[in-house]
Amino acid sequence: MxxxxxxxxxxxxxxxxxxxxxxxxxxxxxxxxxxxxxxxxxxxxxxxxxxxxxxxxxxxxxxxxxxxxxxxxxxxxxxxxxxxxxxxxxxxxxxxxxxxxxxxxxxxxxxxxxxxxxxxxxxxxxxxxxxxxxxxxxxGHGAMDEGSRRSWHFISDILHLLAAGGWLGALAAFALLLRLKSLKGEQEARILARVLTGFESAGAVIVVTISITGVVNYLFIVGPNLDEIMLSTYGQLLFLKVLLFSGMIVLAFLNRFHLSPLLARSIETGDYSVAINALRRSMIVEFSTAVIILCLVAWLGTLSPEMEMNSM
CATH class of the missing domain: 1.20.120 (Four Helix Bundle (Hemerythrin (Met), subunit A))
Known part of the structure; x- marks a missing residue:
């Protein structure tokens, strides 16, 4: 309990x-x-x-x-x-x-x-x-380290947290902008199209930061070990987290290369309802995936992979 x-x-x-x-x-x-x-x-x-x-x-x-x-x-x-x-x-x-x-x-x-x-x-x-x-x-797990290893682990953890926060906040902002009452007319739709396009650079930095610090954190916590860790609860949850994160990247690419350009083109023709609805569905799936990942992160932080592997 x-x-x-x-x-x-x-x-x-x-x-x-x-x-x-x-x-x-x-x-x-x-x-x-x-x-x-x-x-x-x-x-x-x-x-x-x-x-x-x-x-x-x-x-x-x-x-x-x-x-x-x-x-x-x-x-x-x-x-x-x-x-x-x-x-x-x-x-x-x-x-x-x-x-x-x-x-x-x-x-x-x-x-x-x-x-x-x-x-x-x-x-x-x-x-x-x-x-x-x-x-x-x-x-988190960084608190268990000592010396310079502890400092570098904290730096990696903090960058990971900030990048993840930037992504979650952006998804929440897009979801709020995509609400029916938020899209009152063409001006609001143009703002949405602009911020979606403007997120491309920030999104790329976020994905790269999360990916690099995620690998670094894994090496700090587990080391270059893949076989034994996959038999533990920690490893299985971590694998699920990586799988869901990969799904979010696929959705982000879909938004970047298909849905955002579709919205921009649709605004020029005056009929952007199809693009808006597609973006809503994409954001719902991506935000829900992010919430599930956070649940896994909260759970992973309470587990000790070292103790699990030693008990095998």
Missing amino acids: SDSINIVVRFALYFDLMLLFGLAIFGLYSLRGKERLSGTVLNFESLLYTASVLGVVLSLVAMCVLAKAMSGVSGFMELHHHIFQMVIMGTDVGLTWMVRIAALVMAIIGVTLNRRLPTVSLWVVTASAAVALATLAWT
Whole structure:
């Protein structure tokens, strides 16, 4: 039961903080000037405020789960302030937890600037969310390493998290832009076509970063070992994750080379409903796949491949 709670909380934190970072940075590289004002293209105020506050709440829940696991108490009601003090002040994961809370508070402050300074607001939220998301690296396998290996593992983990957050946020933004009430006319359709085309460069960087850091992380955690690991739960879940990620890349190529150009051509003819519907279906599948991958990531973070292989 405790493992299940841990996995659910981990998933929720990954999902929330990746959305916070991904949506904020999407507004910077895809939208221009007044388009970054909340309500013009995306409702940044409600989206980013909700994600920031939820991030704080989930972080508090995660700390309770961690404190219970580290103290060995049988129930959450047995947790006392001295246990939290020991975990927060006496461990690296506790210190990074405080950094995350501070970063999320800064993100909330940044959201309040959107009406007056939308670009500054998005920069503040992006930077704060990047810090908050990066702290999740200390809850993964990298925390088990030592010395320079630990540092390089953290760097790889952080880049992996940020790239994944950028992709998830972009998918969420596209899904919001593809809603029926968001596409009020040709102007909104043209904005959608432009941001889809503009995502090509960012998308390429994201895919390359995720791929390289994914391989690096695998080598840090397991090493150049394929035979034994595939017999473990960790290896099977990891294989499924890679398979789903490959599917997302195929869908991304479909969007890039077929659906996005189709939308651009359809706008010129005035009938873009077919292209919009095709994009909606593609985004639903791609976003759903991303959510499943995050579930697997949350589960993988609770497993020890080394212990599984040693027990074989």
